[in-house]
Structure formats: C-alpha cells, structure tokens
Amino acid sequence: MKRFDYLKAASIREAVSALAGDPKARMIAGGTNLVDLMKYDVEAPGLLVDINGLDLKRIEETETGYRIGALVTNSDLAYHPGVVRRFPLLASAILAGASPQLRNAATTGGNINQRTRCYYFYDPATRCNKRQPGSGCDAIGGVTRIHAILGASEACIATHPSDMCVALAALDAVVEVEGPEGRRDIAFLDYHRLPGDTPERDNTLRHGEIVTAIRLEGEAAARHHTYLKLRDRLSYAFALVSAAVDLKIENGKISRARVALGGVAHKPWRDLDAEGMLVGREPSAEATDAFAARLLAGAKGQGGNDFKITLAERVIRRALRQAAAGTPQIQHEKAIA
Amino acid sequence: MLTNERRQVGRAMPRIDAPLKVTGRAAYAAEHSEPDMLHGAAVSATIARGRILEIDSRAAKAAFPGIAAIYTHENRPNAAWLDRSWQDETAPPGHTYRPLQNDRVLFDGQPVAFVVADSFENARDAAAMITVRYEVETPETDLTTKLAERYVPPKKRSGISPPPDPRGQPEEAFKEAHFRISGDYLIENEHHNPMELFATTVLYGADGVLAIHDKTQGSQNVQKFVCNVFSLSQDKVNVINAYVGGAFGSGLRPRHQLFFAVMASLDLKRSVKFEIARSDMFYLSYRPAMYQTVSLGADAQGRLTAVLHDTVQVTSRYEDYQEVVVNWSGLAYRCDNVALTYALTKLDAATPGDMRAPGAASGLFALESAMDELSYEVGIDPLELRRRNFVHFDQNENKQLTSKALRACYREGAARFGWERRQAKPRSMHEGHELIGWGMATGIWEAQLQSAKARVRMSANGQVIVQAAASDIGTGTYTILAQIAAEALDVPAEDVSVQIGQSDLPETSVEGGSWTAASSGSAVDAACLAIRQRLLDMAQKDDASPLKDATVEEVVIRDGHLRLDTDPRAGVAISELMARAGETAIEEEGKAGPDAKQMKSFASYTHSAVFVEVRVDEELGLARVTRVVSAVAAGRILNPKTARSQILGGVVMGLGMALHEESMIDHRSGRIMNHNLAEYHVPAHADIQDIDVHFVQEFDDKASPIGVKGLGEIGVCGVAAAVANAIFHATGKRIRHLPITIDKILGETVGKAA
Ligand SMILES: Cc1cc2nc3c(=O)[nH]c(=O)nc-3n(C[C@H](O)[C@H](O)[C@H](O)COP(=O)(O)OP(=O)(O)OC[C@H]3O[C@@H](n4cnc5c(N)ncnc54)[C@H](O)[C@@H]3O)c2cc1C
Numbered sequence A: 001m002k003r004f005d006y007l008k009a010a011s012i013r014e015a016v017s018a019l020a021g022d023p024k025a026r027m028i029a030g031g032t033n034l035v036d037l038m039k040y041d042v043e044a045p046g047l048l049v050d051i052n053g054l055d056l057k058r059i060e061e062t063e064t065g066y067r068i069g070a071l072v073t074n075s076d077l078a079y080h081p082g083v084v085r086r087f088p089l090l091a092s093a094i095l096a097g098a099s100p101q102l103r104n105a106a107t108t109g110g111n112i113n114q115r116t117r118c119y120y121f122y123d124p125a126t127r128c129n130k131r132q133p134g135s136g137c138d139a140i141g142g143v144t145r146i147h148a149i150l151g152a153s154e155a156c157i158a159t160h161p162s163d164m165c166v167a168l169a170a171l172d173a174v175v176e177v178e179g180p181e182g183r184r185d186i187a188f189l190d191y192h193r194l195p196g197d198t199p200e201r202d203n204t205l206r207h208g209e210i211v212t213a214i215r216l217e218g219e220a221a222a223r224h225h226t227y228l229k230l231r232d233r234l235s236y237a238f239a240l241v242s243a244a245v246d247l248k249i250e251n252g253k254i255s256r257a258r259v260a261l262g263g264v265a266h267k268p269w270r271d272l273d274a275e276g277m278l279v280g281r282e283p284s285a286e287a288t289d290a291f292a293a294r295l296l297a298g299a300k301g302q303g304g305n306d307f308k309i310t311l312a313e314r315v316i317r318r319a320l321r322q323a324a325a326g327t328p329q330i331q332h333e334k335a336i337a
Numbered sequence B: 001m002l003t004n005e006r007r008q009v010g011r012a013m014p015r016i017d018a019p020l021k022v023t024g025r026a027a028y029a030a031e032h033s034e035p036d037m038l039h040g041a042a043v044s045a046t047i048a049r050g051r052i053l054e055i056d057s058r059a060a061k062a063a064f065p066g067i068a069a070i071y072t073h074e075n076r077p078n079a080a081w082l083d084r085s086w087q088d089e090t091a092p093p094g095h096t097y098r099p100l101q102n103d104r105v106l107f108d109g110q111p112v113a114f115v116v117a118d119s120f121e122n123a124r125d126a127a128a129m130i131t132v133r134y135e136v137e138t139p140e141t142d143l144t145t146k147l148a149e150r151y152v153p154p155k156k157r158s159g160i161s162p163p164p165d166p167r168g169q170p171e172e173a174f175k176e177a178h179f180r181i182s183g184d185y186l187i188e189n190e191h192h193n194p195m196e197l198f199a200t201t202v203l204y205g206a207d208g209v210l211a212i213h214d215k216t217q218g219s220q221n222v223q224k225f226v227c228n229v230f231s232l233s234q235d236k237v238n239v240i241n242a243y244v245g246g247a248f249g250s251g252l253r254p255r256h257q258l259f260f261a262v263m264a265s266l267d268l269k270r271s272v273k274f275e276i277a278r279s280d281m282f283y284l285s286y287r288p289a290m291y292q293t294v295s296l297g298a299d300a301q302g303r304l305t306a307v308l309h310d311t312v313q314v315t316s317r318y319e320d321y322q323e324v325v326v327n328w329s330g331l332a333y334r335c336d337n338v339a340l341t342y343a344l345t346k347l348d349a350a351t352p353g354d355m356r357a358p359g360a361a362s363g364l365f366a367l368e369s370a371m372d373e374l375s376y377e378v379g380i381d382p383l384e385l386r387r388r389n390f391v392h393f394d395q396n397e398n399k400q401l402t403s404k405a406l407r408a409c410y411r412e413g414a415a416r417f418g419w420e421r422r423q424a425k426p427r428s429m430h431e432g433h434e435l436i437g438w439g440m441a442t443g444i445w446e447a448q449l450q451s452a453k454a455r456v457r458m459s460a461n462g463q464v465i466v467q468a469a470a471s472d473i474g475t476g477t478y479t480i481l482a483q484i485a486a487e488a489l490d491v492p493a494e495d496v497s498v499q500i501g502q503s504d505l506p507e508t509s510v511e512g513g514s515w516t517a518a519s520s521g522s523a524v525d526a527a528c529l530a531i532r533q534r535l536l537d538m539a540q541k542d543d544a545s546p547l548k549d550a551t552v553e554e555v556v557i558r559d560g561h562l563r564l565d566t567d568p569r570a571g572v573a574i575s576e577l578m579a580r581a582g583e584t585a586i587e588e589e590g591k592a593g594p595d596a597k598q599m600k601s602f603a604s605y606t607h608s609a610v611f612v613e614v615r616v617d618e619e620l621g622l623a624r625v626t627r628v629v630s631a632v633a634a635g636r637i638l639n640p641k642t643a644r645s646q647i648l649g650g651v652v653m654g655l656g657m658a659l660h661e662e663s664m665i666d667h668r669s670g671r672i673m674n675h676n677l678a679e680y681h682v683p684a685h686a687d688i689q690d691i692d693v694h695f696v697q698e699f700d701d702k703a704s705p706i707g708v709k710g711l712g713e714i715g716v717c718g719v720a721a722a723v724a725n726a727i728f729h730a731t732g733k734r735i736r737h738l739p740i741t742i743d744k745i746l747g748e749t750v751g752k753a754a
C-alpha cells in the first residue's frame, strides 16, 4: 500500500473540489473494494476523500418512486420496505451479491463504481490497459473464466461485477451526479460504458464528479420479475452469468420486457431492440428462445469462458420463465425455480 | 471396569481450550509481541522461472528510515550449506528450497527480498516499493503437456511406500475380462488455506536464547531445522506452537517465514515478527495436480479380475515430492491381478505438500469413480459391487488387518442414507427442475502410530498435568489427552492441565497422518500406567497393605485411592501413599511407537463409506450436494464431539475438492491468477447442507495401545468420488476432471478427461 493523505469531506462541495483539484484523489465510501485495491497496489490514491460524513444516507420517497442516497448501504436498501414492495427486483439482486457483512458496509455509490474482478487487473505484475492505459491486456489468451462474452474490445475483455447494477439497468434507474459544473442526471444505461480503446474508464462520470443518488422511477413488476444468478458456488461468488428480468404481462401477452444480463460484459447488458421482439407476444418457449438468440447474437468467447455463451442462453430462458410465471428466484433458496 | 457415568474417554466433552479460543486469549504465532520489536515483509517473485537481474531498494530505503535491513540473495547472512541440514523430518528427497540462496527464481511467488522495519506497515509498504528486474525464462506449468516426461522418483520419500510390484497377470487378465472399463482422471492443484496465516514471532532473549512462536505442526521438527540451518545448539532455541489455526498438512514442513524471521533476529539481535499475506499462502504448498488412468476388469459376477492404476503427478524442479496415490487400488478390494505405477513430472512450481489425506484423496477419486462405472457396466448396485469385492487382508503386503469394520460402514451408512430406495437407472430420480443422484464411495486411510512421549504429573491433591511436545492444530488434542489422563487417574477431565506445543516437552513426531491421538494418547496412557506402578510400589512397601500381592493390572485408581479392581473396598489413599514416601507429586514418562514385530504381519487402516445426494439443474449445469452420510470405522472414538468435527471438516474439504477448488494458472507466465479467497472458491455455508457423521463400532487392540486409529484424514477420503458418482447417477454424465464446475456439467464431453 502506498501512503496517502486523508480528507474527511464535510460537504459535497468540499468533496467535489478536492477530487477535481487532484487527479490522484479517490473517494472512499464503504471501502470494501477500494481498500482491497489499495492493498494490492492497484489503486494508489495520493488523497483519499472520505465521503462517509456527507448527508447521502437517506432513501426518500418521491412522486414517482425513490431517491436513494449514494451512501445508503446495500443492506439497508435491500431491506427497505418500500423498495421491497415496489422494486423487489432490486432488493433481490442486492441479496444475490457478496455476503451480509459486505452488504452492511458496501454503499450504493460504491457498488455502482466498483471495479472489475479481472484477475489481471488485480495483479500489478501483469499488463492491463484498465490499470495502466496502453500497457496491453494479459487477460486475452490467459485465464478468462470471468471475462466478457459481449461488447469486449481488443483492449479489454473485463466484466462489471455488480449484481445490483444489473437490476438497476433493467429498472431504467437514473444516476444523479454532482461535479464542478453542477448537477446532472445520467440514465443508468448510459452510466457504465464498453471498454473500446479506453478501458481505463469504467463509466461516464467526469473528473471531479461524485454520485449523489440513484433514482428509481415509474412502474416495475411486483410479480413478473426475477434475478437469476449462476456462480461457482451457491453464495459469495461473483456471477458467471446473471439476468434481471422485469415483465409486464397483460391478457397473457408481454406488454413490457426489460432484461439485463450481468457477468457477460463491461456493463450490464441490455438490448432494447431484442426486448421489443417480446412485446405483444406470449411468454412462450419460442419467443424466449428467439429473444435469447438475438440478445447473444454477437457473443464471443475467450476460451476459458466459452461456456458462458451456452450458460447465458439458458439463464435468459429460465429467468424469463420464472418472471412470466410470477415465481421470482428467492435468493436464499438454492434450488433454482 | 468404570461405570459409564465415570467414563472420561468416549464422552462428548467440549474442547477444554474452547473458552480461550472464543475469547481471543489463545495466542497464535503472530499474536506474541514485545515493545520495539521488528516486523518483516517479503517481496514475492512475479515470474515462475528465470533469474533476478537487479533488485532496487533505493526508493524504499529513502522513504522509510525505520528500515532495519533489506535482505536479498546478495547479502543474505550465512546459513547451512548441506542439503541435509535443510531437510526436516518430512522433507521429500531433493534440494530443499532455500530462501534467497541465489538469483534463480524457481516458482511464482518465491520470496526474493525480505524487509525488516520498525512497524508492520512500514515493512509492508517498503516491500511494495522494491522493484525487481528479471530475465524471464519460459515456464512449464501445465501438467497435461508434461506427461511424456514422467519419471519414477529415484529416491523414495521417507514414510511413503512406493507402489507394490505387480501381482498376477494384470494386462492379460484385463484383456480377457468379462467386463472392462478404463478412464483418465485429472485433478487440479488445491490449496490448504487454513484460517491462520503462516507466521513466526522470534523473541530474542537477553541471553541470546530464541523463543520462536511458529505456525507449525511440529515444534521439535522446527527446532531441529533452526538448529541445523543456523548452527545453533538446542538449548538456544525454544519453539512454541501452543495454538495452531488449522494447517491440514501445510505446517508439516518449516516454511520460509520461519527462516526469514530467525535469520533477521539472529542478524539484528532483535525480536522479529513475520506473517505472510493470504496471497502468499498459495505458493507454500498445495495438493498436486495429477493425471490418472484406471482400468478395471471383472468377471460376469462383477468380481475384480484386473486393476491397473497409473498416475503422473506434479512436483517441483528441485524436489521429488511423493505421496501414496495408487497403492490404495491394490488393497481396497480383492483382486489377484494388479499393476500400479506412480510417476512424477517436473514443473516450474513450488514443491507440493501433504494436504489432508495426501494421495488417498486423489487416488480414491479415480479408483472409486472407476468402481462406480464398473457397477453400471456389470449392472449391479454400486454398493453391492463393493461388497462383492470385499477383502479382509492387505493384498499389497500380504498382511492381516488389525481390524476392518467396513461392512458395518456400508450397512449402517446405507441405512441412515436410505440407499435401498435408490432407483438404479441414471436420470431416474428428479424433483422440480432438478435431477437427483445418489452416489457412494469407499474411503481408506492408513492408521499409523509414530513415536511419541508424554509426561504426566499427579499431585497429592489430585491435580494432574500432562506434558508433551504434541501439537493441536485445531483437532482437539488438548481435550483428548486430558480425557485419557483423567480416565486413567480417575479425576475429572476438567482438572487435568494439558501443556503441549512446546519443543522442550517430551519428544513427539510432527502432527500429521492422523496419528497424534493414537500416538500421544498412548504415551499419556503409558505414563499413567507408570504412575499406577509407582503408587503400587509405594503401597507394597507396607507389608500390611491389602495390595501387597497385587500386580499393576489388578489395581485401579479410584477416587484418589489405589484399589484392587476385584475388591474396590481394599485400597489406600494416594495422598497417604505420597505423604508416607515424602512426595507431593509423582511424575512419570510414557512412550508409544510403532511395534516393528507386529507390523511384520499386520497392517492397519481406517475405513469409511460415503453416501452423497446431489441435485443437478441440468439445464444450468448447477450441482448441489444436499445430503452426505459418512460412516466411519476408526477404532475407538475418544470424543464423539471432536471426532465428528474432524469428519465434518473432512467432508467439507472433500466437497470443495469435488466442486470448487483449483488454482487457475496462466500457463504463459506460470502464475496463479486466483490467489485470493474471493476467486479461489472453497465451499460457502450455502454449499454445505446436511452432513450426517456416523461412527460404527470397531474394536481394535493392535492399531495402537489405546485402540485408537485416528480421524484427521479419513473424512475427506472418497468424498470427491461419491459426488462425481452421484452426478453420474443424476445426469448419466461421467465427469473425470475435478473440480466439477458448471462448464463441465454443461459440456458435451463424456468419458474423456478434458
Ligand atoms: C469478497 C467479495 C465478494 C463480493 N461479491 C460480490 C457479489 O457477489 N456481487 C456484487 O455485486 N458485489 C460483490 N462484491 C463487491 C461489493 O459489492 C463492492 O465492494 C461494494 O459494493 C463497493 O461499495 P463500497 O461502498 O464499499 O465502495 P468503496 O470500496 O468505498 O468504493 C468503490 C469505488 O467506488 C468509488 N465510489 C464510492 N462512492 C462513490 C460515489 N458516491 N460516487 C462515485 N464514486 C464512488 C470509489 O472511489 C471506488 O473507486 C464483493 C466484494 C468482495 C470483497
């Protein structure tokens, strides 16, 4: 670990100006990801801006939904009665992640900004374009079990590891950010990005900006949803593939379909055109097969993760079945419904 | 005889050290401190093979004035030159790895520099600033590309039997067999990862005597190693391992943290502490990857007519690490035509090490998978196939067995599991989305006795102290030694004080091979017998004593009295005997060890039958183990509670081996990429469901003087095969490559190792 200066920010403005003024500054929330990265010398912030003193810990009910402060813990969010009632998909996805201890410490802002789990990113002795732009990508051709099958580039094949974000993507959440130029909203689907040739940038947050809240708006499925996660043990492992599904079914036909995949790309993966194929149809096997095929049309394995293409196809099918039947996966049930 | 309520042995007594452990008062190796002590941190190599060109520590030195020393191969203080000095009790043949010996890098993660500073943080952060330039050579780390370079280790490792010579006409018998099956099996490296990290605290005494708190399975093994390597006399070196937070075999050999801490302490004449990082645990030791081929031939009734088992196992470039992998196939079942071979192949990796049931856990995966496959071929129940091939002696060595209650394991295990309700056909049982599979396997492990001594002191007021250099690596040694002494001397086990884990106590072998309970337990029992003899001698000084004509076998200790077994009214108070003799306490030593004469005609093993239920969501490739029954025959059970914990832990480790654990090596660089507990998966709570541990009655008066066989490793034996067999029963898919992860269940390859 490298030595760093520490600032406990008293206001959002103070945090923003500290971050804006120092390109080597990082903000710390729950610290469950950042501290690990610092111990491995992957992150070496010159200045650590502690944002835990900021007034961002509330979940507020708005006219159309909820505004979740960036410092709300994953646990508090997953068990918030209103969220559980109106956005059960989100609560479920959070509970599919990490462990109770980690969820007690992890925050909403930290979760969406957590870094990839790519083995090479974590190991400063390897080449990694995300860690050190332009150095190369040792993951390609290496151990790729947890790497992307969609949207990867020649510069980076990493995945975004969050479960919560997959649900937020399916629910069309909005990210509220504040920076030197003031506040702005970012649609969740535009928040994370594909690696392209600048994999060092995970998302579209600008220099000096911080996430202040996530907004959940509008209608979401109370019954016809699911978060289905497949991993290398039954709990406490990152997703190999996961799917968040939110359906609206009227008169036996799908009138709204939102499906996001986790573990497969540099960001939660959604394809609005493919979702359009489901609308107006019954949730039949043919419809879901065609949808899965379309969603995975561009999928490409890296060797060690080729199986994830088959797995993703099956996860999509099963998740759509669960959601259509109104039997969402219960996270503490280890048999898959 | 003791009445049941007075029995101390066989009672489910809670661990006597539990209060210390749960309140944090049991101090582990890294938890001993002294003001102003120094702390160490290592720089680990990031290549698997090559040469160090340059180590630059200028920036670190400039940044951290608190650095006391930085050691590299260029300035390492002198240490022993001869290989023999570096070889501990358990070392395999070869050139033992010596930290900082020269500029060669032999394995990924090898420590190449050692920083000593005034605080842990300064040492760690300084180490991170040291840069190393290498000349990289292309490493070879993939077993499957090195099979052709197999060789039979020229020198055998002490304590490890090479495969027996072939018997009968195995090749011909196989060719002519009515039923034949053959398959290749691959297992990947697995890592021990006990909770406690390897750590050493050296407290440098004013008189130059070192008090070394080390994470080890043998304080005296470490003491000898330190004395040999640093040319010190034994009275200058005390090694303490009072509490050990798990080891599973990784602590059998002295590890590099010990060398570094002692080296720095001697060089700087200061106390030094060094605890390695979790990621470094992955380079210390591992259950080696291996490639196995098993062929079985059977007659029309399923009786084995041929067993062929070949193994190629990974070792390092510098040592011929060996374990007993294939021999089990020659003694598990009755068969007259057997050929077993065991070879090594060298990779650019650290030397593997003994990991819970070394060799057996791996070998039995292949053998017991093959037996399962054969049962389908023959068309009989897998359990029935094993019964038909039951053998009551050790055919490898042509020896009788001290006991073998395996039939009872089969019978009672099957009954507890409900095996008779099994539908024979694969894919015939299901519930919801899941196929249900029931599989089973036999487990075997050697029951060994090693030389051990113990000292027992009994005071006139009934207080008892037991002392031995034995180690309790979390298994319950403290507790069972207290129980044995308590029963022999008829005091409550709670009143027995057990002092172990120190090199200056009576001599004991390393804690391994499941032999500690039998060996140290027998030594304590012998010491208690000696106390009884001493008391009897005292009593017989009095001509009027009712015990005048008794022999030691005829007297017992009861209620603080020495009494006639046949007439408990006749006796004399121990306090009185001691007072008369002018003693306040009696102290005696006892010892135990292998009985060479008996070993000529007897072999001794523990056995188990493992039954597993899996539920497989075939569409998603997901297998869950929902039930395990482990029925174990291990002689006398000293403490059902600690015994059960041993088997539970073994089963969990077996499930990890079956479904999760492997090091993921990037063979281009030879580096382990998942060297942390987030990506190296061991079972989580959710993966562990119902585990039923059952001990069958087994009387054995030969395995050890106290009838104990040991339990540390039998729990893991057979588990991986039982899981794989259950997955076959569920899905019809035979997976021969561990761990059985989602991709392998989804995969289309059947019958061939990947
Ligand atoms: C062993 C392990 C297993 C895990 N398993 C899972 C899992 O299965 N599924 C899963 O989803 N997650 C998992 N996690 C990850 C966990 O969810 C994240 O570590 C956590 O959500 C991060 O939140 P935090 O508050 O601790 O973030 P921190 O560690 O404090 O910060 C993480 C990053 O976000 C930035 N950041 C923090 N707050 C803000 C903000 N308000 N605005 C902008 N940037 C910000 C920080 O600068 C930093 O770069 C696991 C973690 C571990 C260690």
Ligand code: SF4
Residues within 6 Å of the ligand: A116, A118, A119, A120, A121, A127, A128, A129, A130, A131, A136, A137, A138, A139, A140, A155, A156, A157, A158, A199
């Ligand atoms: S995949 Fe991305 S994160 Fe991983 S090594 Fe390559 S560039 Fe780095």
